[in-house]
Amino acid sequence: MDRTFHGRSLSQSIDWKLIICYLILLLIGWVNIYAAIHSSETGGIFSFDTRSGKQLMWIATAIVIAAFILFVMSPRIWEGASIPIYLFVVFLLIAVIFLGVEVKGSRSWFEFGPVRFQPAEISKISTSLLLSMILSNNNFKLKKLKDYIVVGLVLGIPMLIILAESETGSALVYVGFIFVLYRQGLSGWWIAAIGIAILIFILTLTASPYTSTAVLIAILLICNSLNGRNWTKWVLISIGIILLIALFPSFWHRIVGTFIPGVSALEHNPDVTVVQTIKEGAHLFFLSKIKPLYILIATALGLAPYLVIKAFHGRNTTFKMLSIIGFFAGVMMVFSTDFIFNDVLQPHQRKRIEVLLGLKEDPAGVGYNVNQSLIAIGSGGFLGKGYLNGTQTTYGFVPEQATDFIFCTVGEEWGFVGCSVVIFLYLFLIWRILYDAERSREAFTRIYGYCVASCVFMHLFINIGMTIGIMPVIGIPLPLLSYGGSSLWAFTVLIFIFIALDREEKKYF
Amino acid sequence: MIESNRHRNLLFGLGVAALILLAKLFSVQILNNKYKIDASNNSMVYDIIYPTRGIIYDRNGDILVGNKVAYDILVTPRKIGPFDTLLLADVLDIDPQVIIDKMAEYRKFRRKIGYQTVTFLKQVPPETYMKFAEIEYKFPGFKGQDRSIRDYPINAGGNLLGYVSEVDQAFIKQHPGEYRSGDYAGKTGIEAAREEELRGTKGYHIYLRNSHNQIEAPYKDGEMDKEAIPGHDITTTIDAHLQQYGQELMNNKVGSIVAIEPETGEILAMVSSPGIDVSMLADIGKHYKEIARNPYKPMFNRAVQASYPPGSVFKLVNGLIGLEEGTLRPEMKYPCYRGYPYGNKKLGCHNHPSPIDLETAVMMSCNAYFCYALRNVLENRKYDDIGQALDKWNEYVQSFGFGHKLGSDFPAELGGTLPTSRYYNRIYGKGGWKFTTILSISIGQGEVGVTPLQIANLAATVANRGYYIIPHIIKASDGVEIDNKYYEKHYTMVDPEEFNKVTHGMWRAVNSGFGSGGTASIAAVKGLDICGKTGTAQNPHGADNSVFICFAPEKNPKIAIAAYVENAGFGATWAAPIASLMVEKYLTGEVNRKDLEKRVLDGNLMNRVKVKK
Known part of the structure; x- marks a missing residue:
């Protein structure tokens, strides 16, 4: 035939x-x-x-x-x-x-x-x-x-x-199948999540854990604002919160500084040994052990139950819930970055990324x-x-x-x-x-x-x-x-x- | 509808990804110039021009180390055609198997070598190269390149000069930015100490090469090329002929001779025997194993590194300290009946008249006299205890240049040892020792360890009547400066006035004639007024070491010298003749005492020296 x-x-x-x-x-x-x-x-x-x-x-x-x-x-x-x-x-x-x-x-x-x-x-x-x-x-x-x-x-x-x-390279190619799944109905947020995860990983390594947590919060806030009604109002509120988070570390250092005698004088003191002693003293002071990052995360944790309840009663419940879960996944990511980088990756891979x-x-x-x-x-x-x-x-x-x-x-x-x-x-x-x-x-x-x-x-x-x-x-x-x-x-x-x-x-x- | 949206989103994402790649490419290839400059660095060839290394002269302008031309045979494996292996081996005077092995190696690493040129054979003498050059056309891919190597016109000072060899990776790392592989550097002796002056500055020709790694043209017609600057010449304080003579005298003996010009501290000769022949220096790599295997350790520079008991020559120091301390007066006589008795023991001495004064004690090298002299110093009531007195004594001896490095410009100098009260307290316990415990340091035995350089420095100090200038081996010359410390006089803690009281004893030791009791009559040379002091140092590893120091003439001395011959017996037997022959050679230019000279030259003491084979 x-x-x-x-x-x-x-x-x-x-x-x-x-x-x-x-x-x-x-x-x-x-x-x-x-x-x-x-x-x-x-x-x-x-x-x-x-x-x-x-x-x-x-x-x-x-x-x-x-x-x-x-x-x-x-x-x-x-x-x-x-x-x-x-x-x-x-x-x-x-x-x-x-x-x-x-x-x-x-x-x-x-x-x-x-x-x-x-x-x-x-x-x-x-x-x-x-x-x-x-x-x-x-x-x-x-x-x-x-x-x-x-x-x-x-x-x-x-x-x-x-x-x-x-064969890390060949394995990485498999990540590409997510585009196929996306075409077949997988939520686009998965691609976004992978992107955000990579961003957080890089930010934690290059900037600081605080920065990457702040960026994570900013992304989630903006996404939630855009997803809801009345989005102009919420975007403005979000920008306010983001600014607050961004400026918080320098405020915190000021606050700690006022409690410790001599810290404010540190900056222009030419005497190295004096600076050293004051710094060591400052190091012992309990307030200085509290990093801004901890405060940020503690605040978020404190607000979480309220947000969860709020999410249940409002619209878009799934999206908001997923945002909250995403936030905690992100924070875990921030804290495990060092571990992944230093202990999971092999030395040559670590070097290549560095x-x-x-x-x-x-x-x-x-x-x-x-x-x-x-x-x-x-x-x-x-x-x-x-x-x-x-x-x-x-x-x-x-x-x-x-x-x-x-x-x-x-x-x-x-x-x-x-x-x-x-x-x-x-x-x-x-x-x-x-x-x-x-x-x-x-x-x-x-x-x-x-x-x-x-x-x-x-x-x-x-x-x-x-x-x-x-x-x-x-x-x-x-x-x-x-x-x-x-x-x-x-x-x-x-x-x-x-x-x-x-x-x-x-x-x- | 959602699905077609997703198709569109994915295409949009694809476009964004492609734009990212293109944008980065645009920035790398068009906006950014950095990579283009880097690429030109990568494809320009720097052909290094090696400077000629500085020449090393002796004090009279004779060349100790010069340069001569040798040839490296280079090969570009990629350009080799079929050739006659046997003919090449014959012309280059090598085993044909060497060529076959090398060719196999090039084939194995052909990908790594690519179009590069590599060294096939190193340091071929000019005669061989000329033969090769005539038939070079038969060996495409091979070529010769001239290279300057070290040349030694006179066999003098192998150990002093040191050798030059190709730098290894460790050396390059120790001197960041200064050397590249293939460079040569001084590794020991003067070559190492004066590397910075001697090496000169490398220059280069810049060529451009094409993608086949072939040189196309000089870059900018050679405008950017840099000429090599030859190294500075170095003038040493060494007298080449005296040095050579010293080496001959020390032939088949183990030990050192150090000769110093007292007025300037300049080292006239420094022999360490057995030493390294200069013929080995030029190609040290080939002889290295042989040198390292030699049980007499020719690389070990005894003159500055060996710590020996000084023996009786040290009596001079103890006598002078006694004079300065006021516990000894020159006219004081002490008895000696074949030794210094203590407890029920006796530190022995040879047979000589008794009692005698200081001058005679120096002349006859009486052991007992200097035991009394040191006892008076150490048991002086001025000091709280013997420990304090000993530390004062240590301070005195240090001022003669003992017990620490002199600070000579010769690398690898060591400092010897001198006992302190702490040292004896550790061994015997505090209060557990007294003068008789440490008696032997009176006559330069026991815990006193000195290098031949330090002994020669003592000779110079006595010759100068009270000061020394740090012995050194490099003279200031055009473009080469020496440290200011080599002009400074170092006075000992003993008043210069006191020195004349021992120097005449030294004169008498040499010039009183046989039968007078003088210990060094054999060293006498008519008209030279040599002043000397013998030493016979006990050697725990065998026969006594023969030691002699002297200077001449008595007034306004021109040379001070120390000879130290291991296991050679009495100071007068070997060290004194050797030192006095050196003095005669240096002051008169020739040696008239042919019989003595012949005896020394022929003397072979090697079998007396115990070595680990």
């Missing part, structure tokens, strides 16, 4: 724009890998001794795989096979911990002779498939606790195993990568230095120049224009996937499209963000551009399953 006989032809049903965008990105990746390695590896762009030659081989095989998915396999099998595929990949993820080889401190690679691959890469595919299958079920609504738990397990199991493999936030300068160590990467990209200027003329990326100033830091080569040799083109190509890819997804009639296809788009987006933002210093150094590849077969194949399969699903639907319209 010829399928095309009943519906549209192949060329009509396939989203060629998506495929062309995919191919352009592969080409850009390949030429830039050559640019990155051409001075340290002998052989031409096609030589299999070099990574550009090998990448060409990966590209060729990826296209074969893409064609196989598109033309040979039936797109209908994916939904049905999602559970076994998912379980198999989870099995691989666990197996790699015991059977894998160690690369740069993480045990996440299987090695078969010259070929290495990372189960974490394909877990994106399996998780996307299973998540799409579950969410597309008509009975499934993100309202019931049971459904939350199911989604939590589907995402949480592979994510936690990957974390255990010390460098990113500017808490520590480390131009020779962790900061080296970012600094060299910034120099390479920055020196590219508007139009770049020209193909193969980059000096920074080719001398090995930039580490991992063909893999995680491939964007540096783009930035140095093609400049701002080249970077913009690459970013717009990704934007187009994501936009086009979402466009096709929204038009599909099958919920499975649509949700799967969102999964694909989220994964690509997370990789894109984390990787480029890392090279230009707005994300910590997290080793994940730039989709389709970075050197490496494992990643390229995984993204090819991820994307082409969607194209195949999409085509399956369009055939009949």
Whole structure:
């Protein structure tokens, strides 16, 4: 039976724009890998001794795989096979911990002779498939606790195993699935909550616990004000409270100062020993042990029962209650930040965050990568230095120049224009996937499209963000551009399953 | 409707994220200039020009350490073509296996090396390099680079000069910002002490390189290049020929000679034997193991680091202290019947007339006389107890430069030891000791430990009749200043008047002729008026050490010298001849006592020295 006989032809049903965008990105990746390695590896762009030659081989095989998915396999099998595929990949993820080889401190690679691959890469595919299958079920609504738990397990199991493999980057990509859940009805406040949590974490580390608590209160107040009636009045009241909180610490120091003799004289006293004794005395004084932060939180705790009762009797009960819960979660976050930072994170992760936030300068160590990467990209200027003329990326100033830091080569040799083109190509890819997804009639296809788009987006933002210093150094590849077969194949399969699903639907319209 | 809203919200979020990335890129690539400047630092090549190191001269303008050219063979592994390994090995005079190993290493690290040039072989002599240069074209990727290395025209002062070697990571860390790997620095001796003057200032050529790491052109036509500034030359106080002669005399003996010009405190010669031959200094790395394994420890500079009992030469100090304290008068005679009796014991002495006065006691080195002399000092009623008296004595001895570092400009100088009342109280308990307990310090034994430099300084102090100038080894010269302290006279606590009362005894010890009872007749040289004092210091590790100090001439002395030979027996047997030959050589320019000279030069005392093998 010829399928095309009943519906549209192949060329009509396939989203060629998506495929062309995919191919352009592969080409850009390949030429830039050559640019990155051409001075340290002998052989031409096609030589299999070099990574550009090998990448060409990966590209060729990826296209074969893409064609196989598109033309040979039936797109209908994916939904049905999602559970076994998912379980198999989870099995691989666990197996790699015991059977894998160690690369740069993480045990996440299987090695078969010259070929290495990372189960974490394909877990994106399996998780996307299973998540799409579950969410597309008509009975499934993100309202019931049971459904939350199911989604939590589907995402949480592979994510936690990957974390255990010390592949923080790949685990972070899973955070992107929240956009899929949002599209499927999850409250937007969850995204906001994650954003606020990150903000509080950063503020506690860079400013002070008081500042981050104050900011938390400010956000909650403003949100509640905007959510209620009479919002102008409440916004004004909120601003008043926020100002009061902001100015409170300096008031408090004045108050403490008046109680302790000599503290006011401290500021201009040149005698170090006198200052020292007074300071020590001040330190012993009980009032000075009470930090403004404690007073702020004690006040909030005192007001809490009143607010809870008030919330019950007013409108928007759920929102207000959640705000109050959010506040306490936030305060706990503030107090546990030090613990998370010092005891949960590993030393190298801690350093990367310190460098990113500017808490520590480390131009020779962790900061080296970012600094060299910034120099390479920055020196590219508007139009770049020209193909193969980059000096920074080719001398090995930039580490991992063909893999995680491939964007540096783009930035140095093609400049701002080249970077913009690459970013717009990704934007187009994501936009086009979402466009096709929204038009599909099958919920499975649509949700799967969102999964694909989220994964690509997370990789894109984390990787480029890392090279230009707005994300910590997290080793994940730039989709389709970075050197490496494992990643390229995984993204090819991820994307082409969607194209195949999409085509399956369009055939009949 | 809600759902399409959400689609729109997500697209909006995507746009915001993309804008964040683009905005940061815009700021990094277009607004901010910092990264462009950093990039030019990264891709400019600084080709370092090494300055020639300063020359080290002796006091008469002879070169002790100069520079000569050697060649490093460099290689750019990326540019190597097929070549004849055997021919290259033959030309460079190395084992072909070395080349094969190196090539394997370059292949292994090829990614790390990239287009860089690395050192293939270090310090090839010019003759070898010339041979290589002729057929260099057969070895693409290889080239020679000249490099200045140290050259020693005269075999004098290996231990003094010290060596220069490539800095290691630890050294670079200790001197932040001053050195980079590949630099050389003085590590010991004068090379280390005067590193700052000697090293000069590095210069550089700046080149631009392209993305293939190839040099394209001088940056701004060399406008920004910096010339290297050669290091300052250093003039030492050493007399190269005297130093060399001293080394020859000390050949096959363990010990030191230190000669000082009394008037200036300038060290004329400082020999530590066995020492390091200058031929080893130029390539210390190659000889390091051999030197470190030598049981006689040639790296150990005995002249400033070994703490010895001074023996009888120390009697001079005790005598002078007695004179200053008023407890001894030159004409006072003490009896000596082969020793100083105490309790039912006796501190022995050799056979000589009795009783004798101070001058004769110095001349004949009577042990008993100086026991009486020190007893009178320590049992002086002026002091509350012997502890107080001993501490006063310690103060006196310190004023002669003993018991502490002299402060010479030679690195690694040590200070020796001097007993205090606290020290004896700790050992014997307070009140648990009296003069006879510590009797042996009268004759320079027991708890007195001094370095040969300090003994020579004593000779200079006596020669100057009461003061010394801190012995030093660097002379002030153009661009090189020396500390003011090397011009200051340090007077001892003993009145200069008192010194003449012992110097004549020293003259008589040398110039009274054999049979007179003078202990150092062997050191006499006609017309030189050498004044000397022998010492025979007991050595717990074997035969006695032979010690001798002298200065000459008696009036207006030009040289003061100390010789200390381990396990060599009487002071008169080895130390006195050695010191007097040095004096003769220095004052007359030649040595006429050929028989004595031959005996010393041929003397081999090494088998007497016990060492841990």
